[in-house]
Amino acid sequence: MLIGVPKEIKNHEYRVGMVPASVRELINHGHQVVVETNAGIGIGFTDEDYIAVGAEILPTAADVFAKADMIVKVKEPQAVERAMLREGQILFTYLHLAPDLPQTEDLVKSKSICIAYETVTDARGGLPLLAPMSEVAGRMSIQAGAQALEKSNAGRGMLLGGVPGVEPAKVVVIGAGMVGNNAAQMAVGMGADVVVLDRNVDVLRRVDAQFGNRVKAVYSTADALEKHVLEADLVIGGVLIPGAAAPKLVTAEHIKNMKPGSAIVDVAIDQGGCIETSKATTHAEPTYIVDDVVHYCVANMPGAVPRTSTFALNNATLPYIIKLANKGYKAALLEDDHFMNGLNVINGQITCKEVAEGFNMEFVDARTALENA
Numbered sequence: 001m002l003i004g005v006p007k008e009i010k011n012h013e014y015r016v017g018m019v020p021a022s023v024r025e026l027i028n029h030g031h032q033v034v035v036e037t038n039a040g041i042g043i044g045f046t047d048e049d050y051i052a053v054g055a056e057i058l059p060t061a062a063d064v065f066a067k068a069d070m071i072v073k074v075k076e077p078q079a080v081e082r083a084m085l086r087e088g089q090i091l092f093t094y095l096h097l098a099p100d101l102p103q104t105e106d107l108v109k110s111k112s113i114c115i116a117y118e119t120v121t122d123a124r125g126g127l128p129l130l131a132p133m134s135e136v137a138g139r140m141s142i143q144a145g146a147q148a149l150e151k152s153n154a155g156r157g158m159l160l161g162g163v164p165g166v167e168p169a170k171v172v173v174i175g176a177g178m179v180g181n182n183a184a185q186m187a188v189g190m191g192a193d194v195v196v197l198d199r200n201v202d203v204l205r206r207v208d209a210q211f212g213n214r215v216k217a218v219y220s221t222a223d224a225l226e227k228h229v230l231e232a233d234l235v236i237g238g239v240l241i242p243g244a245a246a247p248k249l250v251t252a253e254h255i256k257n258m259k260p261g262s263a264i265v266d267v268a269i270d271q272g273g274c275i276e277t278s279k280a281t282t283h284a285e286p287t288y289i290v291d292d293v294v295h296y297c298v299a300n301m302p303g304a305v306p307r308t309s310t311f312a313l314n315n316a317t318l319p320y321i322i323k324l325a326n327k328g329y330k331a332a333l334l335e336d337d338h339f340m341n342g343l344n345v346i347n348g349q350i351t352c353k354e355v356a357e358g359f360n361m362e363f364v365d366a367r368t369a370l371e372n373a
């Protein structure tokens, strides 16, 4: 198979779909790889590094899209990239379609085969291709929140851990999955007073076993959520209903009643956000203020630490890229239900139920769509 790696073009996005070591693995399996010039330069990989492992360098994204059977990326294709997709071409990347109708419509129109990292599942109920970036974003959320609380950023002027004699900030983490757990770990490490909410009791048990009495693990009712959010200095939004738009758990009314200068980091923004007043921001301008609450809603947080993030992402995606390349998409997906859950759009049909329902569009079962492809 001929695999193409374009340079990422989202604002301040320096990650790359494949590092040279991954390219080498694919070439060892008998495949060809084309890489857009300077695709890895933001994390220190030159064209020569890719050439050294056997890749061919192409001058533009258009060349890569025109040549490749499968495009491997990081972020959802931007409008100019969507226009370059063609019928029968495989796209393997993050998509986050639920909050993004224009992208969904373009992918349907393209008749390409769109497999989303974030909806691939595993036998333990996890999301193996979302997990590494959720680890990064969860850890970063506390850094971002700590900065948002600084006075120069319109925050309350509070140090997360306080100092002896001065109480720490209260950090409220909504959702105790991969993002929430990593956020809690960092917040505890910085000495904050940490509350974690989830609606899955087993998840709360795990939080309790991991952190003991350093974290309060709270069952997430509307009542509990309101109480803790209104007391918070920093709220981290880390809920997920896989494939679907995030539920708006923190309302505009809550935001109005939060302490002036408090901050929210809505990590779930890539699925539309779990805070009513959230709207996606970029690394160039990460925050804005609503009712004196600092909002940080960057949809590609791991892009800020692209070296760590690219390696972490590639460690997870490589075996799946190899499977797609070796077996072809049909066999690779049909023989593995968990991998098949990654299929969101194929030949103009939507195969992710949550996306189809969210947009009132027709849903086609992935197995049926694949068998008919």
Ligand SMILES: NC(=O)C1=CN([C@@H]2O[C@H](COP(=O)(O)OP(=O)(O)OC[C@H]3O[C@@H](n4cnc5c(N)ncnc54)[C@H](O)[C@@H]3O)[C@@H](O)[C@H]2O)C=CC1
Residues within 6 Å of the ligand: 118, 127, 130, 131, 133, 134, 135, 137, 174, 175, 176, 177, 178, 179, 180, 197, 198, 199, 200, 203, 220, 238, 239, 240, 241, 246, 247, 249, 266, 267, 268, 269, 270, 271, 298, 299, 300, 301, 302
């Ligand atoms: N902004 C960014 O750059 C990034 C965003 N993300 C996003 O962060 C979000 C969280 O991802 P993960 O932690 O990997 O998901 P996860 O599936 O590991 O955890 C989500 C948690 O939310 C909980 N939850 C669901 N509904 C809830 C409710 N009503 N109240 C309380 N808890 C609830 C679930 O029980 C689960 O424990 C996703 O939207 C993901 O796409 C992930 C990485 C980077």
Ligand SMILES: CC(=O)C(=O)O
Residues within 6 Å of the ligand: 075, 094, 130, 133, 134, 270, 299, 300, 301, 302, 303
């Ligand atoms: C998961 C995601 O949205 C990101 O890594 O940018």
Ligand SMILES: [Mg+2]
Residues within 6 Å of the ligand: 255, 256, 257, 258, 259, 260, 291, 292, 293
């Ligand atoms: Mg207020």
